[in-house]
Amino acid sequence: MAGLGRACLLLALAVCVYGVAAALHGARRQAATTAGGIPADSWIESSRRAVYALALILTVAIAVLEVAFLRNDFSFSTVADTSSRTTPTIYRAAAIWASQEGSLLLWSWLLSLWSSLMLFLSRRRLRAATPYAIAILLGLAAFFVSLMVFYANPFKILSRVPAEGQGLDPLLRFPTMMIHPPMLYSGYTLAMVPLAFGAGALITRSVDAEWIRATRRFAMASWLFLGVGILLGARWSFAELGWGGYWGWDPVENAALMPWLTGTAFLHSIMIQERRGMLKVWNASLVLATGTLAVMGTFLVRSGVLDSIHAFGASTLGVPFVLLIALLIGGSIYLVVSRRDVLRSEHRLDSLLCRESAFMANNLVLVSLCFVIFWGTYFPLISKAVTGQQASVGPPWFNRYTVPLALILVVLSGLGPVIPWRRATLGAARRHLVWPLVVALSTLVVLLVLGTPGRPAALAMFSAAAFTLSVVAGEVLRGARARMAMAGETMPVAVLGLVRRNRRRYGGYTVHVGIALLFIGVAASSSFQHQTQRGLLPGQSAHVGKYTVRYLRPTATVVNDPQNTGATLDLGAVLEVRAKGRRVTLLRPTEGYYASDEAAQGTVGSLIGGQPVSHISMDAKLGGDIWSAIEPNIHTQEFERVVAAGNRVVPPGRPDEALVALAVAARGYLRHPPAAQFNLITLPLVEWIWLGGIVALLGALIAIWPGPLGLRKRARVLLPSGAPADAPAGDLARA
């Protein structure tokens, strides 16, 4: 089977190389013949089919690897490294992307799928730019496939087949970890589609808004998937890693956030190009930057160039990636500079008080955010280059810049939707903004009167979010009232009809609502959290915030751990949380111990010799979470004595007897539990982050969803060219 996989990779590389050549040749032939109603060049059609073929070949390759994982075929080196018989089946199915080579395969496969989808959808459009876009997409695919062919072969065969694999890293045995990498990689690879078509449009100097309209949904989908990936990563960090935070400005988190920020800027500024023919240089730069940052994100994760919890040690992929990134940056700069004559703006800004300028301000803030994060993330390399000494900046440095920028962003997300295009009058602004301002100020006053402790940034964020939420509420109410008056609809029907007719606009509003809720959660949970770290014996208690947490009794399970992650031993505690004398909840944090493959640890010792993983326990409510983690002590004399005795008595190859010895040790632990370390945290409103994230992602789905067919056709008849076919009807009337 490995032979088939290997053959697929070689074939894929050949198809990529052929496709690039055919696309470029076809592009030259097409340019030579006069443009017009001629049928598409046969070479270009052939290169398009090469993309479809690539998707098919890589699907077979990934299927071969997946089958090997499910069948525990340890003759595959990557299966032996990242899977084992004791790894639960659902995690075995997702173990492909735990390794370097598997991740590369996933990346290439997703790229080929999204490219095929785009090329199929645009088969009758974008004739000029398409061959170059195909060449770029297949070139990128060729890069990743060659990495697998020459550096990290996912189909490497071991000469000696081990009886058991090393198992999936226990830290990755967490439900969201199964979908987090495919989501992120989908976001990264989807960003390649607008990059390729944007570059194609620049090369052929066809820089009207057509390529933007054709790839807009892909840009949105990329934004959506990256957003889901980032959220799932934060959730994993919060609910699986034992530190109780959701964001640490870790290089790998930042790597995914940067293209997301420039993608957000792009999705806003393209509206100005579509509507007013402005900001073409800016949009071209943004789309190229987003794509480049996506490749850099992949590079950061896979190269180990920066220290992070994700740093996978030294890697051999650094040099090729640096070359690719240099090529992308150099090519982008060349394209934008050499095409600046056709990128000239068609209009000038009419007034400072208009939606265009609000969007530009939003773009500046987003790009500044991205730049700050870029600087901080790559600072170790920058300082090494400048001072010769590697140095890094921590979360306080990031927060100093990102907090004020995030505040401005939330206020702008409220302002943008209600300022009309081109020129706003003060009267109109007053009509839209008076109530939201009143709500924002009263929020501030109420919080101050209630005596919320002095955290100016958090209070400002609550007011800003209240402003944005009330702006959106006002807009929806106004639109719904108009429909109710005109069509005699009831409120819910009117709101639904409103959203259905203007998906892009109301989808956008929904995203703004979600982001405002998310920032409320971030501000509250980071400014008003309490943390206690304390060693406790059963019966003792600790205070955290307004709660008293009491260690009731220890728990222990052998083999069947409650989280079903394949832990051989799971030690934990039952904690009683009380507030004002009443029991609030019971928490059951545990620590899982996993088998290692080191025979030197002994027959019993190796059962728990792997990496221990904390399984946190929390009580999650809309008002706030109580979060707990435990670090039990298994290095007591009694425990170690039992394990050592077991090692002496139980011969190798008797796993059942070793487990009995482990059960004896666990029983001893329960009888005389030593003090365990507890990490207890209260985080007010932290659930709002996930809630806001889900709302924002729903909003993105509403915006991406194709509008009703009839409406689109009608719009197209009304607007023969120039204006977007699915522009919101309300905006059309206003334009």
Added chain:
Amino acid sequence: MRLVVALTAAVLLASALMYTSFSAADPAISPTQLMHEAQPGRSYELTGVVVAHSVRRDGEVLYFNVADRAGADSVPVAYTGTVPDPFREGREVIVTVERGQGGVFRGERNSLITKCPSKYKTAPPSASGS
């Protein structure tokens, strides 16, 4: 005019970033360098390997020694806060420290990072296998 405003803002932001990052950054440093160069009151980002049999817990404080990768010198660290799951003797760690009393370096709370163990590291492309 707009260009001037935009460029001024960009230059201001860039210089603020440069100034604050170079002044606030913790230099990455090895145990040997730390022993000889560390000034009191300044924090450093110490990178090294946890020395075998040096890990000891006393209440909230975790004591361990960090050695150079080559293994020559080692410095004692007293750390409080979250200990990442992969923390083990013999593993490479990064921790922000400040010179404390009696030659012991005080680890900044919750600053300990553990690098993924070699098991999850990609093997260099060698002739083995296929």
